[in-house]
Amino acid sequence: MKKITILFGIILTMFLLTGGSLFAQQAKIEKSQLKGLIREFKGEPGFEGINLGSMLLSLAKLADDEDAAAFKGIKSMTIADFSGCDAHARDKFKKKFSKLASGVEVLMEVNDGGETVKMYGTCLPDGQTIENLIIYCEEDGALICLWGTINSKDIDVVSEEVR
Numbered sequence: 001m002k003k004i005t006i007l008f009g010i011i012l013t014m015f016l017l018t019g020g021s022l023f024a025q026q027a028k029i030e031k032s033q034l035k036g037l038i039r040e041f042k043g044e045p046g047f048e049g050i051n052l053g054s055m056l057l058s059l060a061k062l063a064d065d066e067d068a069a070a071f072k073g074i075k076s077m078t079i080a081d082f083s084g085c086d087a088h089a090r091d092k093f094k095k096k097f098s099k100l101a102s103g104v105e106v107l108m109e110v111n112d113g114g115e116t117v118k119m120y121g122t123c124l125p126d127g128q129t130i131e132n133l134i135i136y137c138e139e140d141g142a143l144i145c146l147w148g149t150i151n152s153k154d155i156d157v158v159s160e161e162v163r
Contacts, residue, residue: 027103028122029134031078031147037096038080038143046084047093052077073129073149083141094138101136115139128152 038049053076082093101120107130108119120134130152135144 027105028132029100029104029120031132031145033100034134034145035078037093037100038078040096041080041082041085041089041093044082044085044089046082046086047089048079048081048084050079052079071146071150073151074146075148077147078143078145080143081141082143085141090141097136097143107133123152124149 035051041047042049082090085093104120106118107121107123110117110119115137116139117135117137120136121130121132123130128151129149131149133146133150135146136142
C-alpha cells in the first residue's frame with residue numbers, strides 16, 4: 001500500500017510540475033466530423049464534395065513526379081467547394097465549420113487581396129511535421145483536407161498545387 005501511495009505521489013507531482021501537459025491533447029478537427037459535415041451538404045445545389053482515397057492519390061503522385069515528394073505522407077484527400085451554393089447554404093456551412101474549428105489553433109493565416117486562407121492541423125513533436133492539414137478559404141467557398149502527414153517545408157508546394 002505504501003508503494004502505491006508513493007507512486008501516486010510521484011505521478012501527481014510530475015503532473016503538477018508540467019502544468020498537466022502530460023495528459024493534454026492539442027485540439028484538432030476530427031476527420032469523421034469533417035466528412036460528416038461534407039456528407040450533410042452533398043445534396044445542396046451548387047455544393048461539390050469529393051474524397052480521394054489512397055489509390056487515386058498514388059496514381060496522381062505517379063503522374064506528377066516533381067511535387068510527389070511533398071505528398072508522400074498524404075493518405076487521402078477531401079475537397080469541398082461550396083462557392084456555388086446560395087447564401088443561406090454558404091452561411092450554414094460556414095457556421096458549422098466554425099463550430100468544428102472552434103478551439104483549434106490556426107497554424108497559418110494568409111491574407112491576400114481581402115481573402116483569408118486559414119490552415120489548421122496538428123504539429124507533431126518534431127516541429128517539422130504537420131498531421132491532417134486543413135486549408136479553408138471562406139470567401140472562395142473552398143475546403144481542402146490532406147489526411148496524413150506533411151513536412152512544414154512542403155506547404156508552399158501544396159498551396160501552389162491547390163490554387
